[in-house]
Amino acid sequence: MKTRKKPTPETYIKEIRRKTRRIFTAEQKILIVMEALRAETSVAELCRKHSIQESTFYKWNKEFLEAGKKRLSGDVVREATSDEVSQVREENKKLKEMVADLVLRYDIVKKSLDMLD
Template identity: 80%
Template sequence: MTAKKPISNPENYLKDIRRKTRRIFTAEQKILIVMEALRAETSIAELCRKHAIQESTFYKWNKEFIEAGKKQLSGDTLRQATSEEVSQLREENRKLKETVADLVIRYDIVKKSLEILE
């Protein structure tokens, strides 16, 4: 048998349950909710109740949506490289540096051997 942890505080217990059951919205879901609000068919409060989110959460998503749109329209966006891409580029850079170093050494050897023959 496993021993159950005693409940120290009912408020903490409820917070723990809420934390473990918190819904995670995808970017697409957030965009759809913000777009639904932009259509202005329902009030923000009603929309938040429908999707079971806090109004502050909605307004945060709305602000992020607007800011991302501004950046895109002004051409102020840079593509973020993934860590895998960065690792691959670093490895390729390392190999190229080794190749250049090897070629420089070979060049020096050939140059010195030609100087000896002269």
């Protein structure tokens, strides 16, 4: 029989931090990066204000600039959002069900016509 180890205070705190990690929306990330581009405050001050790591900010900044570069170079293909993906999957499921229903109806009609011959 296994006994569970009592978590140490350090692991307990890490687990709480992991579960309470803030999730920033794309709009929030863009606003933070745009705020930095205005250069009214330093990056360090901006990161303290929004309680983010500087490395996180620089990652967002790089992604923002890369997306702009792609768009300006004529790359208009964009990645689908999760809502769009789920809508397409739902539509695909419905279409597959319709095809399956039509195939069954076809088989029934075909068999009934074969019986008449």
